[in-house]
Amino acid sequence: MRILILTQYYPPEIGAPQNRLHELAIRLKKKGLQVEVLTALPNYPKMEVFEEYSNKQKREETIEGITVHRSWIYVSPSKRIIARLLNYFSFVWSSYWRGRRLKSFDYLMVESPPLFLGYSAMALSKKLNAKLIFNVSDLWPESAEKLGLVTNKHLLKMATRLEHKCYENSALITGQTQGIVNDIQKRFPHKKVTWLPNGVDISFYNPEKIEAGDFRQKNGFKINDIIFFYGGILGYAQGLEIIIEAAHRLKTFPEAQFVIQGAGPEKEKLHLLREKYGLENVHFFEPVKKSDMPSILKSIDIAVIPLKKLDLFKGAIPSKIFEALAMKKPLLLGVDGEAKNHFIDKAQAGLFYTPEDVESMTAQIIFLLKNKNELHEMGENARKYVSDVFDRNKIAEGLYDALQNM
DSSP: OEEEEEOSOOTTSOSHHHHHHHHHHHHHHHTTOEEEEEEEOOOTTTTSOOGGGOTTOOSEEEETTEEEEEEOOOOOSOOSHHHHHHHHHHHHHHHHHHHTTSOOOSEEEEEESSTTHHHHHHHHHHHTTOEEEEEESSOTTHHHHHTTSOOOHHHHHHHHHHHHHHHHTOSEEEESSHHHHHHHHHHOTTSOEEEOOOOBOTTTSOTTTOOOTTHHHHTTOOTTOEEEEEESOOOTTTTTHHHHHHHHHTTTOTTEEEEEEOOSTTHHHHHHHHHHHTOSSEEEEOOOOGGGHHHHHHHOSEEEEEOOOOGGGGGOOOTHHHHHHHTTOOEEEEOOTHHHIIIIIITOOEEEOOTTOHHHHHHHHHHHHHOTTHHHHHHHHHHHHHHHHOBHHHHHHHHHHHHHTO
């Protein structure tokens, strides 16, 4: 059985879709499938092609046994909509012309967003004689419209038509959250839609086998400090200014230290807000390699997971949750809906605060500071729950069974 994964984002880039798809590819290969990937030249998040891939180098390579084909993509650091569209559509075009030269496949699995990659996926599935699997990690264009990222009515209408066409042409639609699955199934009751969640490699993120390293000492943290940690994209959807606002209110609790690790479009704004308040309890760090994350997570105390207060996000489960829970770190969760249901209500693996409500977040932080003894039990609950429900091996097994029955 041969499967081609079509995605704009893939390692050595760092990010949630990159890790999720590569981990899935490795596990499907272990099940006996012939797995190949068609992707772009790596450039995210700086929007610069990695130096080792410039000058037409590494257009085909093998990463941990997975054959990876790469095609050209337009990249620009500009945040203008035209630059973003050129980025998306350049890969739509180049991925089709690169992919049509490949051998036939039984399945073509495409990652959305970007939704526009559906054009290439539908054309390639016909060319390569492959059944189309449309993997939805975020509902587009709904998300783009509600976040105000796309306001052009003509573009939104075109994207909606494309979304419908992609679903109708798919043999299987997979959704990253149950909210996504329910939304698509309601609108397309005649299509086969299944849950394909993100998850975690519980053997890689294993606190019993990981040393804490020198993260605390190297960055000047004291032995009694309680580190509240956010690691990921510094984007608009996360609403990360709430962490700095809470830190400002908690200056009388010197043991409360806040770490924001990552890169993204909101980075400069967040730095300016910290400077405005003159905060010494907020620390910014650059993104790190995946291999460094277990040691960092072992060193922190609580993982902070914020999102904007939008109905859209009631079906969201930020990927950074899984690694933290696997490392027995409790959550301070500002995501209502599906994430709260899984990790607070069922797992009892942390505390919930009302999204974008600084007073609610501050109150929960004070509770944790005054009840440190509860952190251990929350951490134990955390690892047990993700091991039972979000183990990457079990997730890949579920997709393999679905492919067998198609």
